[in-house]
Amino acid sequence: MTHPAPSFEQLQRYEPLALRQSIAAGAYQGHTSGLGQGRVQANIVILPLDWANEFLRYCTLNRQACPVLDVTAPGDPFFRNLGTAIDIRHDVPRYRVYRHGELSEEPLDIGHLWQDDMVAFAIGCSFSFEQPLLEAGIRLRHIELGRNVAMFRTDIDTRPTSRLSGKLVVSMRPMKAAAAIQAIQITSRMPDVHGAPVHIGDPSLIGIHALDAPDFGDAVPVAADEIPVFWACGVTPQAVIQASRPPLCITHAPGCMLVTDLWNSAL
Secondary structure, eight states, X not given: OOOOOOOHHHHTTOOHHHHHHHHHTTSOOSOOTTOSSSEEEEEEEEEEHHHHHHHHHHHHHXXXXXXXXXXXXXXXXXXXXXXXSEETXXXXXXXXXXXXXXXXXXXXXXXXXXXXXXXXXXXXXXHHHHHHHHHTTOOOHHHHTTOOOEEEEEEEEOOOOSSOOOEEEEEEEEEOHHHHHHHHHHHTTOGGGTOSXXXXXXXXXXXXXXXXSOSBSOOOOOOTTOEEEEEEOTTHHHHHHHHHOOSXXXXXXXXXXXXXXXXXXXX
16 A cells, blocks of 8 residues: 655654655655754765765865765765664655766666765755754744745855865855844854854845845745845855766755754754
8 A cells, every 4th residue: 555655744753764764765855954853964975986085175175065974985875973774875855966067867866876986975954053043033934934945156166176166055044133143153153064154144245146046945035124144055065066077976956955863962
């Protein structure tokens, strides 16, 4: 008998392992904002070993955008430090596959693409600081609307390596001024999930010209008494991969994160 897919409201009550099992079974394919019951979420980048060491150096140079939480051994699809039975081939709702910098497919599972020399990186995600913001009484409109967060390419250069370079991607959350100050205080204590905002206010100063047309995620309206607040985003590696054009790279689809067993409070 085929069982109906769980609703988003039902998924919000799932523990991380049950959520990953539901994702691996193909029962959920959407964004993970608001899921995981206070657990750390992670962006994913998977590269052949030939590129993996350089990518690790790139992350070291650009820690605010790419804070590394865990790295697998070459050919090993399991993250050993993030929770129980996390198999990166199956446990993300949707993936993106880039070949020579071009998006070639968005599969729900990458078991058929896994290679013996692949290395997977788990990179801190701003979804992990959303729970502390909510607990502090700060409203997050994309969650209230059931949308993915809005993400934008900027004109801010990241620090390059010999083969990896590109622009910073940011996530945006509209807030009233007092809430923005409080959000800065909270997120500055969480450097493993991007830390404090990189910009507040006029988006044109960082190369963003239309807040209603995000490059990734969903548009989120900004009220007249609010200001946009921008954090470094773990989608940055996707922009860098497209610019640097390695033969093969697999990432999460924007907003479709790996939900780990780690508590956000541990960060």
